[in-house]
Amino acid sequence: MKPSLKHIAEHLGLSKTTVSWVLSGQAEQKNISQATTEKVLEYAASLHYQPNMIARSLNTGETKTIGLILPSISDTFYSEVAREIESRARNQGYSLMISSSESDIDREDEIIRLFKAKRVDGIILAPTKRSKVEVLRLIDEGYPLTTIDRYFPELNASYIIINNRDSCCMLTKHLINKGCKKIALLTTNSYLTTMSQRREGVEDALRESGLQLDPRLYGEVDFAGYEKNIHRVLNSIFTEVPDVDGFFFTTHILALEAFQYFYEKGIKPEFEMACIHEEPIFKVLAPQINVARMPVGEIGRTAVNSLIEQMENAKGKAKSRKKQQQEPKRITLSCSLEFRS
Amino acid sequence: MKPSLKHIAEHLGLSKTTVSWVLSGQAEQKNISQATTEKVLEYAASLHYQPNMIARSLNTGETKTIGLILPSISDTFYSEVAREIESRARNQGYSLMISSSESDIDREDEIIRLFKAKRVDGIILAPTKRSKVEVLRLIDEGYPLTTIDRYFPELNASYIIINNRDSCCMLTKHLINKGCKKIALLTTNSYLTTMSQRREGVEDALRESGLQLDPRLYGEVDFAGYEKNIHRVLNSIFTEVPDVDGFFFTTHILALEAFQYFYEKGIKPEFEMACIHEEPIFKVLAPQINVARMPVGEIGRTAVNSLIEQMENAKGKAKSRKKQQQEPKRITLSCSLEFRS
DNA sequence: ATTGTTTACTTAAACGGTTAAGTAAATCCA
DNA sequence: TGGATTTACTTAACCGTTTAAGTAAACAAT
Numbered sequence: 155m156k157p158s159l160k161h162i163a164e165h166l167g168l169s170k171t172t173v174s175w176v177l178s179g180q181a182e183q184k185n186i187s188q189a190t191t192e193k194v195l196e197y198a199a200s201l202h203y204q205p206n207m208i209a210r211s212l213n214t215g216e217t218k219t220i221g222l223i224l225p226s227i228s229d230t231f232y233s234e235v236a237r238e239i240e241s242r243a244r245n246q247g248y249s250l251m252i253s254s255s256e257s258d259i260d261r262e263d264e265i266i267r268l269f270k271a272k273r274v275d276g277i278i279l280a281p282t283k284r285s286k287v288e289v290l291r292l293i294d295e296g297y298p299l300t301t302i303d304r305y306f307p308e309l310n311a312s313y314i315i316i317n318n319r320d321s322c323c324m325l326t327k328h329l330i331n332k333g334c335k336k337i338a339l340l341t342t343n344s345y346l347t348t349m350s351q352r353r354e355g356v357e358d359a360l361r362e363s364g365l366q367l368d369p370r371l372y373g374e375v376d377f378a379g380y381e382k383n384i385h386r387v388l389n390s391i392f393t394e395v396p397d398v399d400g401f402f403f404t405t406h407i408l409a410l411e412a413f414q415y416f417y418e419k420g421i422k423p424e425f426e427m428a429c430i431h432e433e434p435i436f437k438v439l440a441p442q443i444n445v446a447r448m449p450v451g452e453i454g455r456t457a458v459n460s461l462i463e464q465m466e467n468a469k470g471k472a473k474s475r476k477k478q479q480q481e482p483k484r485i486t487l488s489c490s491l492e493f494r495s
Numbered sequence: 496m497k498p499s500l501k502h503i504a505e506h507l508g509l510s511k512t513t514v515s516w517v518l519s520g521q522a523e524q525k526n527i528s529q530a531t532t533e534k535v536l537e538y539a540a541s542l543h544y545q546p547n548m549i550a551r552s553l554n555t556g557e558t559k560t561i562g563l564i565l566p567s568i569s570d571t572f573y574s575e576v577a578r579e580i581e582s583r584a585r586n587q588g589y590s591l592m593i594s595s596s597e598s599d600i601d602r603e604d605e606i607i608r609l610f611k612a613k614r615v616d617g618i619i620l621a622p623t624k625r626s627k628v629e630v631l632r633l634i635d636e637g638y639p640l641t642t643i644d645r646y647f648p649e650l651n652a653s654y655i656i657i658n659n660r661d662s663c664c665m666l667t668k669h670l671i672n673k674g675c676k677k678i679a680l681l682t683t684n685s686y687l688t689t690m691s692q693r694r695e696g697v698e699d700a701l702r703e704s705g706l707q708l709d710p711r712l713y714g715e716v717d718f719a720g721y722e723k724n725i726h727r728v729l730n731s732i733f734t735e736v737p738d739v740d741g742f743f744f745t746t747h748i749l750a751l752e753a754f755q756y757f758y759e760k761g762i763k764p765e766f767e768m769a770c771i772h773e774e775p776i777f778k779v780l781a782p783q784i785n786v787a788r789m790p791v792g793e794i795g796r797t798a799v800n801s802l803i804e805q806m807e808n809a810k811g812k813a814k815s816r817k818k819q820q821q822e823p824k825r826i827t828l829s830c831s832l833e834f835r836s
Numbered sequence: 837a838t839t840g841t842t843t844a845c846t847t848a849a850a851c852g853g854t855t856a857a858g859t860a861a862a863t864c865c866a
Numbered sequence: 867t868g869g870a871t872t873t874a875c876t877t878a879a880c881c882g883t884t885t886a887a888g889t890a891a892a893c894a895a896t
Contacts, residue, residue, distance in 0.1 A: 171855075204611050212880095228571075228577070554884045852881105862871105
């Protein structure tokens with residue numbers, strides 16, 4: 155059997171309290187004698203004693219664990235964010251439970267219930283669609299929660315997003331300055347604020363230059379099954395407006411698919427292009443593409459920081475019995491623009 | 496405060512036991528009356544009661560949580576494996592704690608200690624180098640453990656790997672059949688059995704055709720800082736053997752870097768190529784590359800299955816007091832070969 | 837009418853820590 | 867020399883579940 159405090163205490167003829175104090179580093183503070191301290195440490199080490207954090211958690215009410223819910227862990231963007239979050243969380247003393255919602259609202263709700271049952275100290279969530287009952291309940295209960303990447307006005311939670319509209323506006327202006335007159339805009343699921351903001355950014359730039367979005371150059375591709383849909387959309391663009399001279403992709407995924415399309419159709423991508431978020435491979439595929447690079451590291455770190463702040467707050471609240479809700483932190487980070495064409 | 500069993504029990508004038516039985520679905524079995532059952536369920540639902548799994552775990556000794564340790568969550572291969580593992584684990588009733596070892600042995604040890612302290616029911620590990628003390632201890636203690644992707648003979652643990660040697664041999668044969676006489680072999684960190692097996696597979700094929708590995712065509716690139724090293728290696732190959740006619744990459748990462756090199760140098764990759772594991776983007780970058788595709792899904796599912804088997808075994812053992820060690824399961828999965836050139 | 841069984845619960849201990857409150861002995865101070 | 871303080875601990879309750887063992891009342895069987 156795994157050694158326990160009780161085991162150590164009995165073996166050394168001490169009380170559990172004394173052993174607990176020594177092993178949690180409070181020996182000095184609690185006036186434990188040098189001799190006892192050493193005896194305990196030595197014996198614990200010889201058993202490779204590891205304190206049972208489950209028992210500790212039950213007592214303290216903290217699990218030192220953060221729950222992370224992403225649409226998909228295997229997406230390159232989210233997996234990078236996950237990595238940053240894990241790294242930051244770890245050196246702040248937290249572990250990470252990760253689960254993929256697969257962009258399914260019911261699954262998201264289910265994960266949240268599970269995470270709550272497992273008593274994670276807080277949740278970082280990239281919400282799916284207009285999130286349902288459990289997210290709202292989290293907010294209502296004041297459960298530490300930070301949402302990332304996607305913003306929904308009806309969720310009164312802390313969030314970390316990026317300056318979608320501005321970034322897209324500036325990228326588009328660049329395309330216009332390069333002489334583009336017929337810019338195609340490829341985007342997805344417009345019910346995501348993220349995506350509508352991006353479209354608005356493009357439209358801002360067009361408007362300022364006296365242009366406007368040609369409906370024949372606008373394609374909205376559903377994330378579910380985008381591989382086929384994007385082909386359809388691009389086909390239509392090239393037949394209806396053969397002299398299209400610029401492409402704006404609201405996500406790296408669409409850009410990738412488009413590059414593949416260009417390749418398959420033998421189209422040399424000699425038009426101007428711009429895209430939100432880049433993958434290293436873009437250098438090879440379409441080196442002239444202009445990108446707004448997502449501050450992945452900053453998103454991760456800021457999310458953890460924001461969450462930790464809420465968690466400490468919640469701890470304080472539990473003590474002082476104050477029930478006042480903290481105003482959520484709303485943070486917008488900037489993309490770094492890279493003009494390459 | 497969060498509602499507890501006690502809270503519900505007191506409110507309804509029942510004992511904690513009764514409430515516990517009802518809420519854990521044992522009402523029927525334990526002869527709880529219909530009326531009581533309904534009262535309890537109804538009140539619990541109205542409170543959105545979620546059982547405290549921490550308390551349950553302390554009692555049952557199970558956390559229903561699996562620990563996953565990978566060199567890096569953001570690597571495309573590992574993040575896909577992670578996704579499969581999470582998905583499989585979830586529908587078997589387990590959550591996932593994930594941590595990156597960053598290929599650092601001390602960090603790996605630290606993560607293992609942490610996971611043990613948090614009492615995860617079992618660990619899935621892609622080991623780093625010749626793993627140190629904590630991995631050996633896990634094995635020694637019979638802690639449920641399945642290693643994946645990398646195999647070390649000195650670790651007497653269950654493992655899931657792929658048929659590296661055979662896959663590489665067959666890919667190489669294909670290159671030879673296509674007429675290659677001067678095949679370059681790019682690989683990494685040869686202390687990983689994975690990598691030495693792959694090299695041996697290539698050598699097998701060469702030997703069978705009466706060829707042998709030309710040292711000038713062999714490049715070993717350290718994972719740490721491979722971006723620069725691979726340039727050096729490729730430069731050397733092209734100057735020393737300008738008529739190199741085939742390339743074998745032991746990982747997708749090296750292939751990607753090479754494609755980038757080719758692009759930058761303006762080299763048209765018209766030679767034969769082969770590679771272990773593919774990324775979707777290869778279709779665009781070098782469509783003729785021959786690949787052995789890793790069975791990502793199968794790796795993930797098999798790993799979880801193997802671990803669950805050990806965990807159930809361990810549960811049984813705790814009861815029956817038997818201490819006999821189960822023989823570790825050793826599973827080798829096959830890559831699916833795709834010849835494209 | 838007595839004994840046995842079933843129904844519908846309750847009591848209390850256990851899981852492995854933390855922590856407020858208590859205590860006996862040694863040391864300090866005047 | 868006696869009271870106060872300090873040192874070095876111990877006792878016991880608690881966190882929120884599970885579960886073995888107990889019990890009182892109702893019902894059944896002989």
